[in-house]
Amino acid sequence: MGSSDMDDKKQQKDNNSTLESVTDPKGLIAVYKKNGTFDRQRKSMLENFKKSETHSNLLLKLKLMVENKIKNDPTILTKNRGKMAALIQGGIINEHMQQKKNSKNDTSLLSIVDKDIQEKIIDSPEFHDIVKTELKDIKRRLLGISDEDYAKQLEEEKRNKELELEKLRKEDMEREYAYKNNFKIKNLNTSYKVTKVPRFNISSNRNSLREEDAGLNGHNGAGSSKSGSENKSKDVKYLMY
Numbered sequence: 001m002g003s004s005d006m007d008d009k010k011q012q013k014d015n016n017s018t019l020e021s022v023t024d025p026k027g028l029i030a031v032y033k034k035n036g037t038f039d040r041q042r043k044s045m046l047e048n049f050k051k052s053e054t055h056s057n058l059l060l061k062l063k064l065m066v067e068n069k070i071k072n073d074p075t076i077l078t079k080n081r082g083k084m085a086a087l088i089q090g091g092i093i094n095e096h097m098q099q100k101k102n103s104k105n106d107t108s109l110l111s112i113v114d115k116d117i118q119e120k121i122i123d124s125p126e127f128h129d130i131v132k133t134e135l136k137d138i139k140r141r142l143l144g145i146s147d148e149d150y151a152k153q154l155e156e157e158k159r160n161k162e163l164e165l166e167k168l169r170k171e172d173m174e175r176e177y178a179y180k181n182n183f184k185i186k187n188l189n190t191s192y193k194v195t196k197v198p199r200f201n202i203s204s205n206r207n208s209l210r211e212e213d214a215g216l217n218g219h220n221g222a223g224s225s226k227s228g229s230e231n232k233s234k235d236v237k238y239l240m241y
Helices: 003-023 025-034 037-050 053-072 074-078 081-102 109-122 125-142 147-191 202-240
Strands: none
Touching: 025 037, 025 125, 037 053, 037 109, 037 125, 053 074, 053 081, 053 109, 074 081, 081 109, 125 147
């Protein structure tokens, strides 16, 4: 076997190991840190933080805390910078621990920083997209994808994303339209609902009517027989005269 064949196999082995490291998240993050992208992102975020209102509030709160410590113990000023920094740092940590333990609304210095990190980094879709784009760019460079081919890939991904969003938007509109139509049909059913006639017990009503009619007939019969006897007596008296 010649030396050229051995070199080719070694190169192929190195390429395979590179591809494996690219597909491995830990390997990709390692490259992300080594090539300086992570450091640039960190510096950019720090500059943005210094320009934010959170940073101004943080400095004001820190200034008030230091002034209060000096007021309570003026000997702090006689200490060197290292000891002063350690005392201030200890005060910040103690304040955070006390408020975290005794109050639900933690307004300590560390809490302000934690909330800003949570909003700007951990829960930020914008930041996630930035890091995702940077990692994809690193991966395609390691895979040897040219700028032109990568631009085509990004354009294709953009079109697919737009189509997916359009599909979701149409589905939302269809659901809303179906819901409104269903709501209208329910309203029509309730507004034109036929009121049913109350049900009566006809057989019992008929029996009661028959009983009333029989009573009336009996009463009329007695009255007619009485008037007939009276007429007969009148006729007898007339004949006697």
